[in-house]
Amino acid sequence: xxxxxxxxxxxxxxxxxxxxxxxxxxxxxxxxxxxxxxxxxxxxxxxxxxxxxxxxxxxxxxxxxxxxxxxxxxxxxxxxxxxxxxxxxxxxxxxxxxxxxxxxxxxxxxxxxxxxxxxxxxxxxxxxxxxxxxxxxxxxxxxxxxxxxxxxxxxxxxxxxxxxxxxxxxxxxxxxxxxxxxxxxxxxxxxxxxxxxxxxxxxxxxxxxxxxxxxxxxxxxx
Amino acid sequence: xxxxxxxxxxxxxxxxxxxxxxxxxxxxxxxxxxxxxxxxxxxxxxxxxxxxxxxxxxxxxxxxxxxxxxxxxxxxxxxxxxxxxxxxxxxxxxxxxxxxxxxxxxxxxxxxxxxxxxxxxxxxxxxxxxxxxxxxxxxxxxxxxxxxxxxxxxxxxxxxxxxxxxxxxxxxxxxxxxxxxxxxxxxxxxxxxxxxxxxxxxxxxxxxxxxxxxxxxxxxxxxxxxxxxxxxxxxxxxxxxxxxxxxxxx
Numbered sequence: 001x002x003x004x005x006x007x008x009x010x011x012x013x014x015x016x017x018x019x020x021x022x023x024x025x026x027x028x029x030x031x032x033x034x035x036x037x038x039x040x041x042x043x044x045x046x047x048x049x050x051x052x053x054x055x056x057x058x059x060x061x062x063x064x065x066x067x068x069x070x071x072x073x074x075x076x077x078x079x080x081x082x083x084x085x086x087x088x089x090x091x092x093x094x095x096x097x098x099x100x101x102x103x104x105x106x107x108x109x110x111x112x113x114x115x116x117x118x119x120x121x122x123x124x125x126x127x128x129x130x131x132x133x134x135x136x137x138x139x140x141x142x143x144x145x146x147x148x149x150x151x152x153x154x155x156x157x158x159x160x161x162x163x164x165x166x167x168x169x170x171x172x173x174x175x176x177x178x179x180x181x182x183x184x185x186x187x188x189x190x191x192x193x194x195x196x197x198x199x200x201x202x203x204x205x206x207x208x209x210x211x212x213x214x215x216x217x218x219x220x221x222x
Numbered sequence: 223x224x225x226x227x228x229x230x231x232x233x234x235x236x237x238x239x240x241x242x243x244x245x246x247x248x249x250x251x252x253x254x255x256x257x258x259x260x261x262x263x264x265x266x267x268x269x270x271x272x273x274x275x276x277x278x279x280x281x282x283x284x285x286x287x288x289x290x291x292x293x294x295x296x297x298x299x300x301x302x303x304x305x306x307x308x309x310x311x312x313x314x315x316x317x318x319x320x321x322x323x324x325x326x327x328x329x330x331x332x333x334x335x336x337x338x339x340x341x342x343x344x345x346x347x348x349x350x351x352x353x354x355x356x357x358x359x360x361x362x363x364x365x366x367x368x369x370x371x372x373x374x375x376x377x378x379x380x381x382x383x384x385x386x387x388x389x390x391x392x393x394x395x396x397x398x399x400x401x402x403x404x405x406x407x408x409x410x411x412x413x414x415x416x417x418x419x420x421x422x423x424x425x426x427x428x429x430x431x432x433x434x435x436x437x438x439x440x441x442x443x444x445x446x447x448x449x450x451x452x453x454x455x456x457x458x459x460x461x462x463x464x465x466x467x468x469x470x471x472x
Contacts, residue, residue, distance in 0.1 A: 093471065094468070094469060094471075097467075100471075121435075122431075122435040125431070126431065129427065145469075145470070147469065158300065158424065160350070161350075161355065161356070167469070178469070179468075179469070183450055183453060184449045184450050184452065184453020184454070184456075185445070185446045185449045185450055185453075186449060186468065188468060188469075189445060189449065189468055190442055190445045190446060190449075192468075193259070193441050193442075193444070193445040194436065194437050194438045194441045194442055194445070195437070197259075197438055197441055198437060198438060207437075210437050211437070214435075214437065
């Protein structure tokens with residue numbers, strides 16, 4: 001009884017959807033008259049950076065989709081992909097900003113290692129939340145000093161339409177990601193603010209201690 | 223009638239209690255570590271209010287939201303969330319107009335018409351399938367568009383991260399929902415509570431993960447709020463700005 005009513009509702013929704021699409025074609029045609037899309041020729045840098053993001057997205061999605069492998073193994077594969085495409089050294093250094101100079105050589109080395117582990121734990125445990133989302137590259141822009149921002153959008157799932165920008169910098173002949181900006185929230189900037197308050201109250205030692213504590217607690221897979 | 227009268231009175235009392243508690247916590251809180259953040263001159267008070275909100279969330283909101291999450295399947299919650307989003311489109315439409323974003327306003331209007339009718343009062347979103355995207359323009363953003371800055375940061379009791387600008391925006395949007403449609407203020411509050419709980423139960427995992435991961439959760443939330451709000455205001459201005467301070471060592 002309930003089942004039939006759901007199917008008939010669904011069928012009705014589908015018919016109406018088709019109508020909606022027809023109506024929309026007209027609406028969109030009207031809307032596009034209001035603003036002509038501005039096409040821009042891609043620079044060589046933009047094309048290079050875009051290709052890196054496009055490959056990375058494909059590889060990451062392939063790992064996320066393959067739910068036959070155990071979680072641990074998939075996290076290791078993701079690490080391989082991410083470590084190869086992200087410049088974690090530059091990221092770690094940008095996060096510390098002026099405080100970088102306050103760290104001794106040994107502390108710098110420790111910090112870069114701990115921060116890398118921290119990011120792996122933080123983002124690795126979110127792997128199980130993947131729910132068939134797709135990623136679309138929506139644009140790219142070369143910045144005045146040569147970095148390139150590649151803009152992407154998430155399709156499907158609970159974050160439908162969320163905008164994720166990747167900032168890339170050329171290191172030798174390779175483009176490497178140095179920041180991820182989700183809906184305007186920059187990872188580098190967010191960690192910078194957090195770490196700044198810690199370093200200024202307890203010096204490099206306190207930051208290293210806090211990172212080590214977090215990392216020792218390990219990864220909670222939810 | 224009398225029942226509603228009681229209800230509003232009780233709500234007013236609850237409101238006073240909340241503000242009093244927030245102030246107590248705010249005054250009693252420990253000195254802040256490190257130097258002041260330029261956008262957060264009221265950090266001492268804000269940290270107090272933030273702690274109060276976290277307590278409220280932990281003891282009241284999260285448990286109720288978990289209950290909801292247990293009872294209602296996620297697709298139902300997402301549907302409810304779409305309904306709330308749809309009911310706000312007239313506000314978004316008005317604010318898009320105030321920001322001279324006619325294309326967004328037009329798209330919002332089309333979304334509202336499609337979703338309110340064949341989307342069953344907004345519980346479904348056929349408009350997005352049809353390629354009509356949502357624009358969340360609120361009055362805080364309108365003020366931002368006309369030059370009012372998103373800072374200083376201000377944590378409101380119960381409502382959470384905000385700023386003087388966005389507090390005015392929230393009040394304006396709330397009252398412009400209430401009066402033209404003759405919705406009584408207490409009904410508007412209950413809708414607000416329902417929406418908040420529904421949103422919270424959809425975000426259970428994310429918030430737990432952020433709390434768990436952050437080294438300083440207060441700072442993480444402040445940075446996220448300010449960046450997010452600034453980004454929303456900046457949206458259609460495509461001027462190239464290289465963030466020197468953020469991305470270069472020199």
